[in-house]
Amino acid sequence: MNKRFVTFLPAGVKVEVDPGTDLLTAAGKADIEIKAPCGGDGTCGKCAVHIKSGAAKARRDSHLAARLAEKGFNLACQTLVQDEDLVVEIPKTSAMSKHQVLVDHHQVNSGMSEALSNYLLHVWQLKELFLEKQESPLNGYPLNPLCRRIRLTLPVANLQDNRDDLNRLTLALKKETKCTDINISLAIIRNLGEILRAAHFKVTVLLSEVGGKAEVIAVEPGHGHQPLYGLAVDIGTTTVVAYLLDLEKGRVIDTAGTHNRQARFGDDVISRIVYAVDETDGLKTIHQCIIDTINTLIMDLLVKQRQIKESDIRVIMTAGNTTMAHLFLGINPKFIRLEPYIPTANFFPVVKAQEVGLRVNPDALVFSYPSVASYVGGDIVSGTLFTGMGNADAPISLLIDIGTNGEMVLGSGDWLVTCSCSAGPAFEGSGITYGMRAMHGAIERLEIDPQTYEVSYTTINNGKPIGICGSGLINCLAKLRRTGIIDRAGKFQTSLSTERMRIGETGPEYVLVWRDDTDLDRDIVISEADVKNLLRAKGAVFAGIRSLLNVVGFELESIETIYVAGGFGNYLNIPDAITIGLLPDIPIEKYKYVGNTSAKGACMALLSQEAWMEANSLAGKMTYIELSVGNLFMDEFVSSLFIPHTDLTLFPNVSL
């Protein structure tokens, strides 16, 4: 079959594809990522592109496609290359730009524009006010890394002491480590004879030691100072962040973040699972995507830190949700999304880097944070470790990580309960007409004049507005309510005398930015349907919190600290969140932004065996509450669909 060329604008990248290929796949081949939250199902409409030359064909007709076609757009996922070469323009709204990835310690994504970096730095410094100063990534644990260097001077072999090399080494290691179970792989044994003799039986062993069991990672001649680095990776559904650590000094050297390349198969874990399960080689492809993503970060880091070589990275710790952990290791995730929602594994085997294809030392050990259940993953366990909320004398506190799912942990030194509520991706901009991730041109705060109903706003990077990001949406909701534009149930006051209030395609909508002020060719609006989506999202989170409290028989007031974690959490305005009833109405001093706790806990585990053991013990100790069982959650959810709640006594300080 003859190939056709597709040229993507504005990048100007040209790829050769077979006729019949859809444009979303073609863009993927060109390494251009188009938004596709529905995973290419033709239902989200986010992948709209404009065909500037050449004729293409629609896979099938749909209402959505027809509506877009009127405006001169095609759904990339539903448009197939035919006999002609194509030139395709990707509008800003459909392009997935390098977006705001949360990297702590004032580090920012190397791929970002300088202006954006400055913005992030600024935001970060504000957030720092809420953060305890965390100078050391150890966070109180002793420095005792998962991989350490042991220098041995073995007795020299002779006719009297003619023990074999492996025995000689193993005995010395047992003495040195107190481990009784030491594993040395065949690959290392194969050339052990030469290595022991290269420096007259002086060797340096790199060893990973956990709970009395040890794995030898490398044996090298002499007592030189072999570099010893580790990588902590937070594998988020949306973004992936890697921390390069000096295991001996116990510090972070550098960080890098990017979006998860799996995004082209859908925004949420469900679309990823569907792709992995339903497509031919789906699991293999999507597994490779996350490996490629991490390899890109490794490359980024090693380009920045030229003195460090690929082979110097000897150990990797990953933390991610349960689905991400499955996909990272190539484990079939099918049953995560089918009732009764059982993951294949919560505790994962330690593997070698070469087994999964990570481009560090091929013999590097790769650890994966343990999960608790299908929807409470290693990222949450990692966060729990970081907060110390499970420590012996810790008071009752709540950890909350709002992303596509809202995951939370409630507990103290004695007990820990956890749950996940499908908040949906509204706070990430998905399912909201002009919702978008926190990137250039996103509205993040706005004011509505209570008299004139005019809107003023600030955008990320001061770009011309193209949409609203999550924190902008929460702020917007608070303002819409405060000005009476919507009622407590989210209904629009259509009688309002402003031309901003109008009836759009899907019902009532409010114009936030007029077309001429945008970087788009239309008005930016928020619709009643959008508001309903947002209420469902915030209601799910609050109902989750209430459900956990109910299970253990405590009230909101019992909570001493609420840790707000995650990329989104960092940009969340707490008073706004309380105003709309997303977060509990407790004194603001009790809130702590804790940043990317998934990554921070991964760093801790890499640097401290004690932390890693504690993480495993936490995962075993956390009681998972399945919210879909019984009516507990549903009742709470329905009451939470109001602003702030049906029961106003829960929000004594909120007056709207």
Added chain:
Amino acid sequence: MNKRFVTFLPAGVKVEVDPGTDLLTAAGKADIEIKAPCGGDGTCGKCAVHIKSGAAKARRDSHLAARLAEKGFNLACQTLVQDEDLVVEIPKTSAMSKHQVLVDHHQVNSGMSEALSNYLLHVWQLKELFLEKQESPLNGYPLNPLCRRIRLTLPVANLQDNRDDLNRLTLALKKETKCTDINISLAIIRNLGEILRAAHFKVTVLLSEVGGKAEVIAVEPGHGHQPLYGLAVDIGTTTVVAYLLDLEKGRVIDTAGTHNRQARFGDDVISRIVYAVDETDGLKTIHQCIIDTINTLIMDLLVKQRQIKESDIRVIMTAGNTTMAHLFLGINPKFIRLEPYIPTANFFPVVKAQEVGLRVNPDALVFSYPSVASYVGGDIVSGTLFTGMGNADAPISLLIDIGTNGEMVLGSGDWLVTCSCSAGPAFEGSGITYGMRAMHGAIERLEIDPQTYEVSYTTINNGKPIGICGSGLINCLAKLRRTGIIDRAGKFQTSLSTERMRIGETGPEYVLVWRDDTDLDRDIVISEADVKNLLRAKGAVFAGIRSLLNVVGFELESIETIYVAGGFGNYLNIPDAITIGLLPDIPIEKYKYVGNTSAKGACMALLSQEAWMEANSLAGKMTYIELSVGNLFMDEFVSSLFIPHTDLTLFPNVSL
């Protein structure tokens, strides 16, 4: 560079090679094996071939090459292909035929001629007189194979019991096995979810369990009767024998044997080590050779047993000398041959079949018998297990395996000492002018008329004689001495009035078969140099026995049983061996032929965890005596260079 063709006769096989390739390598490419005991060094002269057409070039001049050239022969290893195609005839004496491989239980090499098979059967039945009937390969141990099938009915997952799949399985296995340490590889975990659900949480687990630690080999849906076979392999330097076992019934199904393909790199372990260490990719090549050899046997077995599939073989146990074990696993053997003779490992890691490239189930576990020292290997440990000589109440006995090296173990339930003496390959026909392996046309017994000095003989398979095999050589030595043709020091009585006694190229020699009666174009002789070689070989073995006895302070009479093991041992005539002073002069009833104990012990370990644990404990318990330290051995050796010995009181029943 243009290729040239080399055609090998009598097989008629043609190969294409680059000019500059030597004929030994060319033959290897054609899968024709030419004898090369010196490893292609041009010193043994066994690889002589006849170039029938085309001109070739000698690598270098040598006395040996010149002598052969006179007779129209070239050394294959020293002759290089030039600009012309060649036709090369391989004389019978240089060809490595499928030779007599020792397979017990009346099984014979599938590649042998029927006549030869019958011969072996005949020999075997004779030997049976000396053998206790060994009906079961278990040899007294309980049937408790290294890999067993466990059928589990797991509690079905539901919203109340929502443990992850791996945990569900592991807990059930722990309960079932009492193992606390159960390893399940990522490869198995990857699809565990589907497997558990394929038959509603009924699964069959194949598990290998040793000393409280278990490794899951496979998890399969349902409670079907998955086939469960194992392979025991004796990796000899010369021959490799494989036993296919039904692990559940505890019996041998079939066996196959062939020669070790590494033979083209030399006859003894030293030449193999030299090749592995000195040649580019030598270790890789020679490792692949033994893997290929075993894969051929597996294919042979599976062709014969059509109902059994490659993937049904789930576990492999190998036993071989220390060098073979290193090469089998691809471990650098370099230091085995350098003082102080240290192997890289005596206890070897368990690996997966796919790691070494064996063509059975890729996840099959491959166990290697532990060694004691560089020159006392797993084959001897395996033999020690088989004899039961280390059992609690066992009396003092001696195990002796005469091959290229003479390895022996002396001991009882309380102690075991072991050594290896470089007997050299004389008994295998190497270094003896007309020495050969026990194959078609080899003289195995002869009579010399004490009056006429005429010689009568019998050959293997009744073929026309082409040489003398090991047992023939020992018999010959006894006869030469008995008739006074040689004196006690092995000196020829050149004054003897028979034309069979003459001075040959290397000194005195005795004609055993006149040219016309042979299948060669010359007389078959034994020379004084040959006799000296044989005396050194037998002297080394006897000195080894005496040295071990000296170390522990016992006399020959203390030995209750002498176990004679190994391929050669089976064809050894004990009275002849006593007569020449190779074996101690103790009552013949105390001798037991035990056959291929290396393979038998491997079968035992496969079928019984208890046997395998005992094998490991034996390897740890055996005290290795290094004969090259001190004068103990040397003094004994010098006294043993006579027939039967300088000290005739040691051989009260031998009168020559």
